[in-house]
Amino acid sequence: MRAAVAVALAMGLAFGANARGPEGQTWDFTLPTLDGDRFLSLGRIRGPVLVNFWGRDCPPCIAELPRLQAFALQHPEWTVLLVSTDVPAVARRALSDRGIALPAVRAGANVAGLMRAAGNVSGGLPYSVAVNGAVICRAMAGELSAEDLGQWARACSPGDARGGR
Template sequence: MSAVWLMAALALAQPNPDFKLPALDASGSVTLAALPGPVLLNFWASNCLPCVRELPLLQAQSRRLPGLRFVGIAIDEGRRAAPFARKAGTAYVQLAAPGRQDLLRQFGNPLGALPYTVVLNGAHQVCTTRLGTVDAQWLERAAQACAAR
């Protein structure tokens, strides 16, 4: 059994996760269901050095992989996360989920460690995850495996 087939079978066996979270820029709330898939969710915190270090790569890849919608989810307090995201100049959607360890668990991260990245397929089913920093090669493979071309 191939790893891709196994990931697809596991994703189909689980219900599609969803959320409604406020945007860090205070422009309103965003639901996962309203985002066209495939979607990359990157959970981060402004006091997480690996999270901060991977941000420029995520910025660049969000422009390079237009078939994959990038969404940042800040787990720390909005009063810290919002200024950080503005200063970093993130070009993709940034949402606030302070203290939402349950959200991390919902997307397959029982440890609640950061950074954590999840790629959802077009039906918003978990396709692949990565605990720790991502690199360009991983993002490219994830985009291809989850049909974000």
């Protein structure tokens, strides 16, 4: 019971009194690329962004990587950004072995806090967030299906009042 109350309080503090979720909240971060040669800032990326938290030991994370890459190719107005929970060398190898060429960053010790700020209070993987104009339009724990991605593309398009400008 105490755990449920703690989660409810955390949700309320994170999302306001309505505790409905992160949609409509602003969210931004700056993280180093896996190579460590530069930093990517979410707020500086133009257009809608799908941020996906993943790890190499997470079967649904690995299963959805090719789907995310296909989505990026089919929707060039979107940026798909992978946030690895693994050390950079392991993440680079996992992506390379699967032919994934999406931009990837490392969250390091900040990963739990970064996910919590976007609505993932449990810390489970995979976790995906769609952002447009620094505003969260969708967030979901679990593997994204092709149908989910299509719904997100429509809901968070640049002209949509919920996610666009």
